[in-house]
Amino acid sequence: MQQKIINQLRAMISDEGNQSSVTTFILLGFSEYPQLQAPLFLVFLAIYTVTMLGNLGIIVVVRVNPKLHTPMYFFLSHLSFLDMCYSSVFTPKLLETLVVEDRTISFSVCMVQFFFVCAFVIVEMFMLAVMAYDRFVAVCNPLLYTVTMSHKLCALLVAGTYLWGGLCSLTLTYSLLQLSYCGPNIINHFGCEYSAILSLACSDPSFSQMACLVISIFNEACSLLVILASYVFIVVTILKMPSTGGLQKAFSTCASHLTAITIFHGIILLLYCVPNSNNSWLLDNVATVLFTIVIPMLNPLIYSLRNKDVKETVRSLIISRLHCPSI
Numbered sequence: 248m249q250q251k252i253i254n255q256l257r258a259m260i261s262d263e264g265n266q267s268s269v270t271t272f273i274l275l276g277f278s279e280y281p282q283l284q285a286p287l288f289l290v291f292l293a294i295y296t297v298t299m300l301g302n303l304g305i306i307v308v309v310r311v312n313p314k315l316h317t318p319m320y321f322f323l324s325h326l327s328f329l330d331m332c333y334s335s336v337f338t339p340k341l342l343e344t345l346v347v348e349d350r351t352i353s354f355s356v357c358m359v360q361f362f363f364v365c366a367f368v369i370v371e372m373f374m375l376a377v378m379a380y381d382r383f384v385a386v387c388n389p390l391l392y393t394v395t396m397s398h399k400l401c402a403l404l405v406a407g408t409y410l411w412g413g414l415c416s417l418t419l420t421y422s423l424l425q426l427s428y429c430g431p432n433i434i435n436h437f438g439c440e441y442s443a444i445l446s447l448a449c450s451d452p453s454f455s456q457m458a459c460l461v462i463s464i465f466n467e468a469c470s471l472l473v474i475l476a477s478y479v480f481i482v483v484t485i486l487k488m489p490s491t492g493g494l495q496k497a498f499s500t501c502a503s504h505l506t507a508i509t510i511f512h513g514i515i516l517l518l519y520c521v522p523n524s525n526n527s528w529l530l531d532n533v534a535t536v537l538f539t540i541v542i543p544m545l546n547p548l549i550y551s552l553r554n555k556d557v558k559e560t561v562r563s564l565i566i567s568r569l570h571c572p573s574i
Contacts, residue, residue, distance in 0.1 A: 269428040269447070271351050276344045276437035277532065288345040291536075294544050295338045301547030302327035318396040319385065322378045323550060325405055326507075329374060330543035333367035336360055337438045337539045344437060354428070357439040362420045364539065365441070369466055370412035372515070375508050376473040377404045382501050383477035387484045415462050422455040423448075440535055467516065474508060503550050510545065514538045 277287060305327040309320045340360070344350045352360075384395050419441065426448040436443040441459060445452050481501060514537055 269430060269432040270354050271432060272354065272357050272439070272444075272447070273433045274340070274344050274350045274352055274437055275433060275435050276341065276350065278344075278350070284345050288342060291338060291342055291345070291540060294540055295334065295342070298334050298338075298540070298544040298547075299331060301544060302331045305547045305550065318381050318401050319378070321401055322374060322381060322405070326371065326374050326378070327547060329367050329371045330546050333364050333371070334540060334543040336363045336367070337535075341437045341540075352439070357434075357444065358420055358424065361423070361439045361441065361444065362416050364438070365419055366412045366416035368412075368515070368538075369415050370408045371511070372466055372470045373408040373411060374405075375504070375511060376470040377408060378504055379474040379477040379508070380404075382504060383480055386481045386501070415466065419455075419459060419462060422458045426450050426452060426455060436535070437532060438535065438539070467512070471512065478505070506549050507546055510542055514542070 277283060280287075306324045309315045309324040337360070340352065381396060385392050388395060423441075423444055426445075427450040428447055429449040431447060434443045434447065445455055445459075448455075478501070514534055
């Protein structure tokens with residue numbers, strides 16, 4: 248089945264055979280498992296729907312409840328926005344490749360897809376670090392929390408994460424654009440993932456590989472350093488708390504964030520910070536599915552199910568809609 252798809256798609260773009268550079272890529276995705284195409288489409292569609300509704304719900308809840316107009320929820324709403332964005336870059340194309348035979352994607356669209364996914368992922372990485380710093384201030388310096396985490400500082404932190412993510416992604420995208428792609432043009436993946444694109448380069452990819460490794464390790468090290476340092480101080484402060492109630496409250500404010508960090512960084516370390524990985528294409532695809540599709544769905548569930556204020560706001564919104572259905 249996979250070979251049949253490859254032959255069909257090669258025939259569709261045979262007029263490019265004599266060109267020196269590739270202008271179209273072929274995404275194989277999960278074509279080796281034709282019997283799973285329909286079930287996978289339904290599963291991914293359901294996950295994407297839950298992702299969009301869940302993250303949009305978090306943003307709406309934070310906006311409508313004045314009690315949630317705090318730095319923690321300000322950062323959480325941006326985290327939900329990022330989850331919606333980078334899930335929307337990969338998932339629609341994945342759903343398309345599961346239901347149509349035309350699995351081609353133009354070179355320019357492929358690079359744009361990579362740029363946005365890379366940018367949103369790096370921004371989310373540092374947004375989680377910013378949220379860890381916010382929890383550090385809230386637990387360790389509660390009396391100075393509103394002064395320290397001012398509106399200006401919060402805006403600067405968020406703007407800085409977006410700017411840095413864009414710059415890193417632009418650098419990596421530029422490194423890919425400097426390479427020559429003269430064939431083959433078959434991407435053994437469901438999206439334009441970095442290593443999958445790099446494997447098709449005809450020219451020496453050493454600089455691109457080094458750029459990816461340096462940027463990945465630097466970003467991981469910096470973000471994890473902020474997170475670990477914040478939680479070391481948080482743990483020390485919690486252990487010094489005399490009351491059990493204060494300890495439970497401090498732990499509850501950090502548990503959801505720690506869960507999200509563990510899942511996010513565990514998968515990103517597996518995908519991007521292990522050079523020359525010998526993982527199979529299936530493992531890479533599954534890991535990317537978890538990273539770009541499943542994690543954005545889990546984050547709103549993690550934060551809403553463990554957050555009393557969010558649950559109370561959702562409950563009040565539902566009750567108000569039931570009592571005033573015409574509004």
